Amino acid sequence: MDDRMETVVAGVALKNPVITASGTFGSGREYGELIDLDCLGAVTVKGVSCEPWKGNPIPRIAETQSGMLNSIGLQNPGVEHFIEHDLPFLRQHDTKIIVNICGHTLAQYCAVAERLADCDVDMLELNISCPNVEEGGLAFGTAPRMVERVVQAVRHYTGQPLAVKLSPEVTDITEIARAAVSGGADALSLINTLRGMKIDIHRRRAVLASRTGGYSGPGIMPVALRMVYEVCKTVDVPVIGMGGIATFEDALEFIMAGAAAVAVGTANFHNPYATVEIIEGIRGYLEENDIASLDKIRGIVD
Amino acid sequence: MNTYYKAAIRNQKELMPGIWKMELEAPEIAHSARPGQFIQMYPPDERNLLARPISLAAIHGESVEVVYRVVGKGTEQFPRLRDNDTVQLMGPLGDGFTLPEAGERSVIIGGGLGIPPLLELSKRIPGEAEVFLGYADAPFMDGDFRGHGRKVHVASQTGNGGFRGTVLELVETIAPFADRVYACGPRQMLQAVAEWAGRQGIPVQVSMEERMACGIGACLGCAVKIQKPGEKDWQYLRVCRDGPVFSGREVVWNG
Numbered sequence: 001m002d003d004r005m006e007t008v009v010a011g012v013a014l015k016n017p018v019i020t021a022s023g024t025f026g027s028g029r030e031y032g033e034l035i036d037l038d039c040l041g042a043v044t045v046k047g048v049s050c051e052p053w054k055g056n057p058i059p060r061i062a063e064t065q066s067g068m069l070n071s072i073g074l075q076n077p078g079v080e081h082f083i084e085h086d087l088p089f090l091r092q093h094d095t096k097i098i099v100n101i102c103g104h105t106l107a108q109y110c111a112v113a114e115r116l117a118d119c120d121v122d123m124l125e126l127n128i129s130c131p132n133v134e135e136g137g138l139a140f141g142t143a144p145r146m147v148e149r150v151v152q153a154v155r156h157y158t159g160q161p162l163a164v165k166l167s168p169e170v171t172d173i174t175e176i177a178r179a180a181v182s183g184g185a186d187a188l189s190l191i192n193t194l195r196g197m198k199i200d201i202h203r204r205r206a207v208l209a210s211r212t213g214g215y216s217g218p219g220i221m222p223v224a225l226r227m228v229y230e231v232c233k234t235v236d237v238p239v240i241g242m243g244g245i246a247t248f249e250d251a252l253e254f255i256m257a258g259a260a261a262v263a264v265g266t267a268n269f270h271n272p273y274a275t276v277e278i279i280e281g282i283r284g285y286l287e288e289n290d291i292a293s294l295d296k297i298r299g300i301v302d
Numbered sequence: 303m304n305t306y307y308k309a310a311i312r313n314q315k316e317l318m319p320g321i322w323k324m325e326l327e328a329p330e331i332a333h334s335a336r337p338g339q340f341i342q343m344y345p346p347d348e349r350n351l352l353a354r355p356i357s358l359a360a361i362h363g364e365s366v367e368v369v370y371r372v373v374g375k376g377t378e379q380f381p382r383l384r385d386n387d388t389v390q391l392m393g394p395l396g397d398g399f400t401l402p403e404a405g406e407r408s409v410i411i412g413g414g415l416g417i418p419p420l421l422e423l424s425k426r427i428p429g430e431a432e433v434f435l436g437y438a439d440a441p442f443m444d445g446d447f448r449g450h451g452r453k454v455h456v457a458s459q460t461g462n463g464g465f466r467g468t469v470l471e472l473v474e475t476i477a478p479f480a481d482r483v484y485a486c487g488p489r490q491m492l493q494a495v496a497e498w499a500g501r502q503g504i505p506v507q508v509s510m511e512e513r514m515a516c517g518i519g520a521c522l523g524c525a526v527k528i529q530k531p532g533e534k535d536w537q538y539l540r541v542c543r544d545g546p547v548f549s550g551r552e553v554v555w556n557g
Contacts, residue, residue, distance in 0.1 A: 023521070024516070024520065024521060025520055026519065026520035026521075026522075030516070030518040030519045030520040030543070031518070031520060033303075033304050033518070034304060034306060034518075046520075046522075054537065054538060055522065055525060055538050058512055058513070058524075058525050058526070059512070059513045060513070060522075060523050060524075060525060061352075061513040061514065061515050061521075061523035061524070062513070063350060063351065063352045063376070065349055066349050066351065067351065068351055068352060068515060070515065070521070070523060072521070072522050072523065075522050075525070075538055217351055218351075266351065268516065268520075269351060269352055269353075269515045269516045269517075269521065270344070270348075270351045270352070270353075271306075272306055272392070272516075272518075273306065
């Protein structure tokens, strides 16, 4: 292990700061045919709900300039399937496992957290960008009161390190960050996708069946970086920075903004080796500049 | 075995206005690919993040052939590539067609850009196979099917090349005997073919298309509604990983 690259997030020691972003990497099986999963700091798996979710109608994908839209609808076969099929697969690898969990009600979030509480996972990542069906479909992550409540509720059911993934669709990200920490978050992940839209002018209709979808890719990086920077200045818990990271230079920007670790998402679609190249790039940067550890540059931008 | 690498381009030419054929020097893909599989081709301009899924039309010793239509900002970059230019590829991907059993007779039905993915299949079917190709107007690649000795029937909307009408109308007119049906083309055509084959109790394999991101089954972008026999409800499967070839009986065509 290279000590320079080691990163601790909420008590979990990662061999390097590069994680896969939820929803872009499945449970690692498919990308594991191309890259060595043991290289990764951690794998964050695709969102897991207590019951299977069917997902949204097609088309679910639209390309935009330097980015893409998705509206998958968190299709997943449910937590039992995850525990039986995906967890044992990932455990064969020398990497940490972060399980992204989702729900449409407080009770659904709690049920999946409770089911995973005794499982061999390293961290939970709470996706609070889902619509809360008990509050008229308003996303959990948009109101500090709801954020605190859902984090508190899930916290009650799990002793595992808990990261909360923040939605950027808010007026003040630092207010939401504080609410998550006050609810009991051990770490924060940000940002989730921004909502976007694309219209096919020839067919005169939205490209996505759901009309709108989550916008990701290099286009969102300046927004993500700004939010990570602001949140790191506001709260004391570690931040996993993400949003448009495609190169090691991008990753270093997030670390200099204060991120403890980074997650790579959409870049995997453009280049399945993106994570591996980013890890090598960061290592090279530290060596060339004779930097003894990531701590020396983390949050260096004031 | 899926691979990700840059391949050199050879012999790119325009078959029809907007429809191009190119050869890719891709031994790793050529050695392991099966008919019905596809590759992801990455547009050279990095502002187009997503690769374009393109079916393999032919698999030679060290190279593969693809046929694509220029439809937008991604695919319009490919015709500019010259001999020896390279293009980033990933593949071979997906599950291909299952070949017929010895002694079975096959019917192959293709429509438009759904025709190229059937060529290698047609070459590899050991027994009898009759080929039905449907076009909007002028036919292309029909000669390639005749080239390896297949009987080819052509239909087009304009009557150009023979029968005027849809490819399925032509199939129904000729009423070929078949133990197996293979089809690739626009969704409505596939649905009509699947229904026709279903009425006659003939197993039908259809090759589907959908917008994709990762191409390997991780993102769940390219979903298709499938209802497996004995299951109470449909589920979304992945075109890229669970397909692109599905049993026409299992596809939920409406809704």
